Amino acid sequence: MRRRPSSTDAITVAAVILMAVLSGCRTTQAIDPIAIQDAQLAAQVKSALINDPEVGTSPIEVSVVRGVARLTGTVATPAIAQRAVTLARSVQGVRDVQPSLQVGVTTVKPAADTAAPRQSTAIPEAFETEENPGFLAVGASLGWSRPRVNALGEHVSVSPLVRFGSGRGFGPAIAFNWFRTSLAGEPRRQDVISDIYVRPIMIGLGYTFRSNRISVSPSLVAGVAFNSVSVPDTGAADRIAVEVNDSLVWRPGVSVWFDVNRHIALNMTVGHVVTGLRVTFLEDGRLVKQSVSGDTTTVHAGIAYKLF
Numbered sequence: 001m002r003r004r005p006s007s008t009d010a011i012t013v014a015a016v017i018l019m020a021v022l023s024g025c026r027t028t029q030a031i032d033p034i035a036i037q038d039a040q041l042a043a044q045v046k047s048a049l050i051n052d053p054e055v056g057t058s059p060i061e062v063s064v065v066r067g068v069a070r071l072t073g074t075v076a077t078p079a080i081a082q083r084a085v086t087l088a089r090s091v092q093g094v095r096d097v098q099p100s101l102q103v104g105v106t107t108v109k110p111a112a113d114t115a116a117p118r119q120s121t122a123i124p125e126a127f128e129t130e131e132n133p134g135f136l137a138v139g140a141s142l143g144w145s146r147p148r149v150n151a152l153g154e155h156v157s158v159s160p161l162v163r164f165g166s167g168r169g170f171g172p173a174i175a176f177n178w179f180r181t182s183l184a185g186e187p188r189r190q191d192v193i194s195d196i197y198v199r200p201i202m203i204g205l206g207y208t209f210r211s212n213r214i215s216v217s218p219s220l221v222a223g224v225a226f227n228s229v230s231v232p233d234t235g236a237a238d239r240i241a242v243e244v245n246d247s248l249v250w251r252p253g254v255s256v257w258f259d260v261n262r263h264i265a266l267n268m269t270v271g272h273v274v275t276g277l278r279v280t281f282l283e284d285g286r287l288v289k290q291s292v293s294g295d296t297t298t299v300h301a302g303i304a305y306k307l308f
Contacts, residue, residue: 038064041093045069048087055084060101062088067095074102137163137265141302145179148295153182153193161267161302163257165208173206173219177251177271177298183241183279193232194241198294200225200249200273213259222250225275225294242287243280247294250274262306269300 042064049055049062058080060073069088075081081101088097139161146154159178165171178199206219227244253271260266277294280287 034066037093038066041067041069041091044091045088045094048091049084052083052087054080055087058084060084064094067093068098069094069096070098070100072100076103078103136308137161137304137306139265139267139302139304141267141269141300143177143179143298143300145181146297147181147293148297149293151183151292152196152294152296155180155182155195157197159300159302161300161304163265163267163304168208168210168215170205170207173204173217173221175202175204175219175221175251175253175269175271176200177202177253177269177273177300179273179296179298181294181296183292195230196241196244196277196279196294197228197230198225198247198249198273198275198277198296199227200251200275202249202251206255215257215259216254217257218252218254220250220252222248225249227277229279239281239283239288241279242282245278245280247275247277265304265306267300267302267304269302270298271300272297 042062045064046062049058049060055075058073058075060071060075063070063072069091071084071088075084081099081103084101085097085099088094141159141161142156143159144154144156157178157180160176162174162176164174176199178197181196181198182193183196184193200223202221202223204219204221206217206221208215208217210216225247227246229241229244231240231242251271251273253269255267255269258266273294273296275294277292278289279292280289282288
């Protein structure tokens with residue numbers, strides 16, 4: 001959505017026009033028509049920058065002298081700087097654009113400059129503070145699980161997805177890694193199978209490595225898994241799982257995030273969930289409890305929306 005010019009922007013444009021008129025006055029008090037035209041072009045260029053969803057939040061000053069627009073200020077990325085130059089050139093009447101925009105500590109040179117641009121391996125500070133500020137993102141992921149125990153089956157399931165913060169270094173980690181598995185009551189009766197849902201909620205510590213839009217975060221989290229079982233409606237068996245207790249859980253893992261834009265982020269998470277399942281079986285009319293290892297490798301891919 002385009003940002004409407006604020007009262008401050010309107011005052012700035014009016015001041016540019018007034019200064020151009022005053023500076024263009026001759027000793028005979030005649031108004032220089034070129035100065036008037038330059039002031040109008042400056043206002044049009046400023047309006048085009050303000051109303052652009054990518055450039056609008058950047059503090060860019062505009063001045064026009066005899067049809068040549070000069071852009072000064074600070075932007076978050078080289079792409080935004082190039083976008084500002086393109087918008088200025090698109091204004092009818094602008095003969096040329098001279099950008100003098102700062103991207104972090106790097107100056108964006110005019111397009112006519114044949115010197116090779118200097119590349120910096122460091123992420124500009126402006127990229128972290130403006131393009132990717134700290135935020136909370138929520139979404140959902142589709143996961144595949146492979147339990148370590150052969151008695152438990154592999155399944156695809158849906159899990160919540162949460163991301164807290166987007167900086168670098170140590171920080172809090174929140175993970176869910178929900179998965180579904182199946183447990184046969186008896187090896188010889190595979191037609192009677194109960195589904196077990198393991199829904200852990202885990203918090204812990206992670207370390208984030210960041211490069212432009214991609215971040216990699218290994219983490220170690222722990223918490224409680226809220227488990228449940230779904231018993232089949234039909235079938236007959238001498239032994240079948242009918243209940244499962246909640247359990248403690250921990251998970252080492254690594255997440256890879258890709259920031260599509262300021263609102264959408266994609267995620268891939270690989271982890272190994274370690275937990276013990278206390279399962280209750282109905283066996284020959286009696287309830288029998290048995291411990292089953294729920295250790296499971298999970299792979300999740302999802303999408304999240306940045307709330308703020």
